[in-house]
Amino acid sequence: xxxxxxxxxxxxxxxxxxxxxxxxxxxxxxxxxxxxxxxxxxxxxxxxxxxxxxxxxxxxxxxxxxxxxxxxxxxxxxxxxxxxxxxxxxxxxxxxxxxxxxxxxxxxxxxxxxxxxxxxxxxxxxxxxxxxxxxxxxxxxxxxxxxxxxxxxxxxxxxxxxxxxxxxxxxxxxxxxxxxxxxxxxxxxxxxxxxxxxxxxxxxxxxxxxxxxxxxxxxxxxxxxxxxxxxxxxxxxxxxxxxxxxxxxxxxxxxxxxxxxxxxxxxxxxxxxxxxxxxxxxxxxxxxxxxxx
Numbered sequence: 650x651x652x653x654x655x656x657x658x659x660x661x662x663x664x665x666x667x668x669x670x671x672x673x674x675x676x677x678x679x680x681x682x683x684x685x686x687x688x689x690x691x692x693x694x695x696x697x698x699x700x701x702x703x704x705x706x707x708x709x710x711x712x713x714x715x716x717x718x719x720x721x722x723x724x725x726x727x728x729x730x731x732x733x734x735x736x737x738x739x740x741x742x743x744x745x746x747x748x749x750x751x752x753x754x755x756x757x758x759x760x761x762x763x764x765x766x767x768x769x770x771x772x773x774x775x776x777x778x779x780x781x782x783x784x785x786x787x788x789x790x791x792x793x794x795x796x797x798x799x800x801x802x803x804x805x806x807x808x809x810x811x812x813x814x815x816x817x818x819x820x821x822x823x824x825x826x827x828x829x830x831x832x833x834x835x836x837x838x839x840x841x842x843x844x845x846x847x848x849x850x851x852x853x854x855x856x857x858x859x860x861x862x863x864x865x866x867x868x869x870x871x872x873x874x875x876x877x878x879x880x881x882x883x884x885x886x887x888x889x890x891x892x893x894x895x896x897x898x899x900x901x902x903x904x905x906x907x908x909x910x911x912x913x914x915x916x917x918x919x920x921x922x923x924x925x926x927x928x929x930x931x932x933x934x935x936x937x938x939x940x941x942x
Contacts, residue, residue, distance in 0.1 A: 671927070678923030685917045689736040698733050698886060709903050719905040721891075722898055727906060731913045733886035738914070741801050742867035748806030749867075750860040753813025754852065760814070761821035762844040772818070775811050783808045784873060791879045801880045805867045813859045820852040861925040865918035872914050888914050 704724030712719045718727035760771035778786075787804040794800035824830060825848070833843050868888075874880035875889025883890055888910050895906035 671930070674923050675927045678920040678927075681916060681920035682924060685735065685739070685920070688732050689739060692729065692732045693736060696729050698729055709898060709906070711903075712905055718909040721894065721906050727891075727909055730886045730891060731888070731910055734888040734891050734910065735913050735917065737798065737881065737885070737887050738868045738871055738889075739864075739917075741798060741805065741871040742864040745802045745805035745809065745867040745871075746860045746863040748802065749808075749810040749863055750813050750856055752806065753810035753859070754817050754849075754856045756810065757814035757817030757819075758821055758844060758849060758852070761818045761825070762848060768818075775814055778808075779811045783870065787870060787874060788877070788879055791874055796880065796882045798881065801871050801874055804874065805870045809863055809866060809870070813856060813863075816855055816859055817852050820855050821848050824848050824851045858925060858928055861928065862922065865922050868914065868918050 702723075702725055704720075707716075707720050707724035709722055710716055710720040710724075716726050716728065718731060721727055721730065756771060756775070760768045786808045790804040790807060791800050794803075821844075830843060830847050833847055871880055871887070872889035872892070875887045876893045878893065881887040881890055883894065891910035892907060892914075895903075895910065898906045
């Protein structure tokens with residue numbers, strides 16, 4: 650009877666294939682993110698966008714060599730408007746992610762470092778905020794201000810710090826049991842010094858990863874608010890306002906005013922999430938399959 654033998658070469662081939670797939674994903678994501686950054690840095694200084702311009706003779710032209718993405722319902726070039734809208738969305742996403750990460754890190758570190766009743770009260774407040782949908786709370790915050798970039802930044806930043814607070818708290822609680830922390834406490838170091846010198850540096854990689862993963866979520870949140878008419882003014886180029894303004898064109902059979910702004914929302918955010926996933930594999934390789942968004 651023939652015996653079934655284990656062939657390690659096939660296993661190595663499978664690992665090599667998986668590694669090649671991950672490498673391709675990382676490099677393609679890096680290329681997309683690089684192209685996006687170059688576009689938002691180079692195009693606006695070279696091409697001046699007049700938000701109030703109207704060219705009715707070029708209204709709703711399909712994609713062509715002159716207008717690669719076509720034109721919108723008042724004759725403006727969609728490629729330029731998409732780049733300007735992406736610049737606004739990236740600004741909102743990055744700044745809001747930094748705000749949310751700073752707030753979440755401070756709250757999580759405070760809860761874990763103090764412990765006791767402070768930890769219980771802080772985490773119950775986190776649970777209360779988490780019970781309210783992000784978009785609903787964001788609408789409530791934005792509605793109190795005039796439409797603009799900074800109300801959206803405040804809205805996204807104040808509604809997306811909860812997951813970071815939980816992650817930082819868990820990491821700080823884990824670090825508190827390390828021998829070097831016990832040695833610092835035994836040596837007479839204050840709780841504040843232990844937190845700043847020993848605990849916070851240990852959670853910076855996780856906090857940085859949370860910030861990067863939060864950028865796509867913040868871009869989607871800004872696009873949703875602008876689509877609802879609560880983010881940026883309707884005349885200002887934003888990916889959400891571009892999709893919102895293209896609804897009537899889509900009903901008339903003109904697909905390009907909706908497709909290209911939608912792709913500018915989806916593709917860069919997936920690329921950023923891909924890079925963040927690769928970063929997460931490096932700092933925590935046992936949890937490759939998880940992606941926090």
